[in-house]
Amino acid sequence: MNDMRILERSVGIKEVKISARGCQVYYGDNHAIKDVDIDIEDKTVTAFIGPSGCGKSTFLRCLNRMNDTIDIARVEGTILLDGEDIYDPKVDPVQLRAKVGMVFQKPNPFPKSIYDNIAYGPRIHGLARNKADLDEIVEKSLRRGAIWDEVKDRLDAPGTGLSGGQQQRLCIARAIATEPEVLLMDEPCSALDPIATAQVEELIDELRESYSVVIVTHSMQQAARVSQKTAFFHLGHLVEYGETGHIFTNPSDPRTESYITGRIG
Amino acid sequence: MTDLSANQPRRGAPAGRTGGSLYATDARTRRRNAAEKRFRLYGMVAVAIGVAFVIALLSVILLNGTGAFQQSFVTAPVYLDPAKLDKKGARDIEDIKKVSTFGYSPLIDEALQTMLAERGIDSTFEKPKEYRALLSASAAAQVRDYVIANPGRIGETVEFRLLASSRVDGYLKGRVTRDSIARDKNISAAHLDLADAMVAAGMLRKGFNWAFITGADASESRPEQAGMGVSMLGSLFMMLVVLGLSLPIGVAASIYLEEFAPKNRFTDLIEVNISNLAAVPSIVFGILGLAVFIQFAHLPQSAPLVGGLVLTLMTLPTIIISTRAALKAVPPSIRDAALGVGASKMQSVFHHVLPLAMPGILTGTIIGLAQALGETAPLLLIGMVGYIASNYPQGIGSGFLDPNSAMPAQIYEWAKRADPAYYERAWGGIIILLLFLMTMNIIAILLRRRFERRW
Numbered sequence: 001m002n003d004m005r006i007l008e009r010s011v012g013i014k015e016v017k018i019s020a021r022g023c024q025v026y027y028g029d030n031h032a033i034k035d036v037d038i039d040i041e042d043k044t045v046t047a048f049i050g051p052s053g054c055g056k057s058t059f060l061r062c063l064n065r066m067n068d069t070i071d072i073a074r075v076e077g078t079i080l081l082d083g084e085d086i087y088d089p090k091v092d093p094v095q096l097r098a099k100v101g102m103v104f105q106k107p108n109p110f111p112k113s114i115y116d117n118i119a120y121g122p123r124i125h126g127l128a129r130n131k132a133d134l135d136e137i138v139e140k141s142l143r144r145g146a147i148w149d150e151v152k153d154r155l156d157a158p159g160t161g162l163s164g165g166q167q168q169r170l171c172i173a174r175a176i177a178t179e180p181e182v183l184l185m186d187e188p189c190s191a192l193d194p195i196a197t198a199q200v201e202e203l204i205d206e207l208r209e210s211y212s213v214v215i216v217t218h219s220m221q222q223a224a225r226v227s228q229k230t231a232f233f234h235l236g237h238l239v240e241y242g243e244t245g246h247i248f249t250n251p252s253d254p255r256t257e258s259y260i261t262g263r264i265g
Numbered sequence: 266m267t268d269l270s271a272n273q274p275r276r277g278a279p280a281g282r283t284g285g286s287l288y289a290t291d292a293r294t295r296r297r298n299a300a301e302k303r304f305r306l307y308g309m310v311a312v313a314i315g316v317a318f319v320i321a322l323l324s325v326i327l328l329n330g331t332g333a334f335q336q337s338f339v340t341a342p343v344y345l346d347p348a349k350l351d352k353k354g355a356r357d358i359e360d361i362k363k364v365s366t367f368g369y370s371p372l373i374d375e376a377l378q379t380m381l382a383e384r385g386i387d388s389t390f391e392k393p394k395e396y397r398a399l400l401s402a403s404a405a406a407q408v409r410d411y412v413i414a415n416p417g418r419i420g421e422t423v424e425f426r427l428l429a430s431s432r433v434d435g436y437l438k439g440r441v442t443r444d445s446i447a448r449d450k451n452i453s454a455a456h457l458d459l460a461d462a463m464v465a466a467g468m469l470r471k472g473f474n475w476a477f478i479t480g481a482d483a484s485e486s487r488p489e490q491a492g493m494g495v496s497m498l499g500s501l502f503m504m505l506v507v508l509g510l511s512l513p514i515g516v517a518a519s520i521y522l523e524e525f526a527p528k529n530r531f532t533d534l535i536e537v538n539i540s541n542l543a544a545v546p547s548i549v550f551g552i553l554g555l556a557v558f559i560q561f562a563h564l565p566q567s568a569p570l571v572g573g574l575v576l577t578l579m580t581l582p583t584i585i586i587s588t589r590a591a592l593k594a595v596p597p598s599i600r601d602a603a604l605g606v607g608a609s610k611m612q613s614v615f616h617h618v619l620p621l622a623m624p625g626i627l628t629g630t631i632i633g634l635a636q637a638l639g640e641t642a643p644l645l646l647i648g649m650v651g652y653i654a655s656n657y658p659q660g661i662g663s664g665f666l667d668p669n670s671a672m673p674a675q676i677y678e679w680a681k682r683a684d685p686a687y688y689e690r691a692w693g694g695i696i697i698l699l700l701f702l703m704t705m706n707i708i709a710i711l712l713r714r715r716f717e718r719r720w
Contacts, residue, residue, distance in 0.1 A: 066601070104605065
């Protein structure tokens with residue numbers, strides 16, 4: 001744990017973006033998420049940590065209703081985005097996902113050109129009125145995804161031809177091209193090498209200025225590096241949630257302590 | 266690693282296991298190596314047997330079938346005698362049409378007789394009529410068609426390339442021998458002598474048989490005239506029906522089942538039934554088509570439309586199964602990616618999943634079509650077999666609705682006929698059919714290669 005740098009950041013009182021109360025998730029008979037209450041703040045990076053199978057990815061996927069695509073998954077309780085229940089029958093998950101973007105564990109660019117990868121979201125949501133608009137959105141997104149300089153000369157090249165780290169930043173750029181308010185990241189660096197990881201982490205830190213970022217990670221160092229708030233999940237329970245510095249230096253729950261010191265997990 | 270004792274010498278273990286040099290193979294390793302060697306041998310034998318069968322099949326087909334692509338022709342100048350063809354001399358097309366092929370046959374007989382006499386070829390025949398066995402019965406019709414198309418040439422001598430009779434053709438190809446005609450009433454040894462002399466004089470020679478590829482079926486007694494062309498059109502119209510129906514229905518069904526349908530007992534039941542349908546014997550589809558399309562819906566018998574409908578039923582399970590496999594093979598991460606940027610389910614399917622599954626879908630469709638193209642049994646039941654096609658369809662509509670045959674049905678029909686000349690044509694038909702199937706399979710492979718490396 002020597003290389004762990006815990007960055008001190010000013011964490012003021014921020015608006016709550018997502019608020020979950022009594023959230024339960026069942027996969028068939030398996031009770032995967034048990035009674036989770038959490039308030040995720042705006043313009044903050046929130047990290048979900050915990051051992052494999054603890055439910056952190058499952059909970060993340062509840063936040064933009066990606067669990068809807070799994071037939072046997074059932075979600076109970078309330079999750080509010082800006083005070084609106086996202087599981088309300090009136091909510092169309094497609095509209096929700098435009099607001100709550102997602103980046104996945106494995107870089108998954110579409111097998112299309114880099115340009116089309118970015119332009120796809122804005123196109124289906126009608127964000128651009130004409131080609132010039134779209135070009136601008138693509139450039140802006142790629143710049144914010146910190147990949148513009150690497151790909152600006154080959155926007156027509158297939159997105160799948162990029163390196164792993166570039167692909168992941170392309171996916172992040174794709175996610176922010178639809179101008180979401182929340183960005184969910186499910187272990188975005190697990191398939192990347194340390195250099196690419198560092199680039200993506202730097203990017204996440206920049207994204208904090210405009211978005212509420214929720215990141216699931218297996219690496220405690222990463223959680224410590226990029227997040228301001230950390231939630232520790234264990235066996236489907238949200239064990240502890242608080243300031244990242246606090247969680248890593250002075251955890252109040254013995255399970256958290258066991259995990260961050262490497263005794264469980 | 267878990268069972269450490271396995272690496273230590275145990276009591277009763279083979280001696281080779283307890284230490285010993287790495288250079289000496291122990292008994293156990295030798296036995297395992299021998300087993301592997303035996304298994305490889307079995308595999309090679311199995312492959313060799315398969316290859317031998319394929320080679321045998323292809324060589325037999327080529328040996329028997331290539332003959333059908335060659336046909337013997339007699340080149341003869343025929344004097345179009347006005348006294349017989351246009352007695353009134355008015356060159357009125359209606360008058361000319363009144364002369365039947367019976368009026369033309371003597372002209373051809375005489376033409377042969379004079380030509381042989383000019384070349385100094387002796388024949389023992391007394392009557393000109395006796396020459397007739399050298400030529401196909403279609404010769405008179407060929408000359409008559411020419412005269413009706415060109416009435417102005419009556420009175421001239423025109424050189425014709427007339428089909429030799431199937432016996433003479435067989436003699437040139439070695440199918441008919443002097444022994445085999447001993448009890449044949451259609452031809453005598455004298456005819457064969459004459460044929461030999463005509464070959465020597467260059468009047469009778471073999472040429473490429475375009476009529477076999479483009480022509481229509483012919484009656485039992487004129488195998489030299491029969492061709493695959495019209496039944497190929499029958500197959501083509503059937504395939505159009507199959508493609509037009511089974512591709513959209515099959516793809517729509519599989520997309521719904523794979524991407525949208527809830528997974529419950531009902532969809533499971535549908536799934537099982539689709540798999541079962543793929544294994545239903547094709548003749549069952551045939552009798553279903555007979556009952557539903559012909560007896561109940563009163564669609565025309567023997568029509569490519571009905572054949573296409575029946576084959577569609579047969580092809581659908583194949584297409585659905587392969588399409589679902591292609592859709593399943595698209596990585597779920599692509600679906601997640603699309604949903605993650607806020608695409609609807611349908612957008613994710615049509616913008617991302619379907620294009621990626623396309624090569625698989627097309628391959629499955631082409632293989633399904635190839636299967637349908639070679640299918641004979643259901644056609645027997647809806648009457649697309651027998652002596653049906655004698656003319657090209659008049660147009661698109663009649664192509665779908667007029668009685669026609671199909672390639673495999675035509676082959677079956679020829680193989681049934683008594684004349685050995687038809688047997689040869691059946692093999693020739695198989696070559697054409699196999700060429701079509703091979704082309705389709707090659708297209709399928711190319712499509713797969715072309716689009717495969719996309720992610």
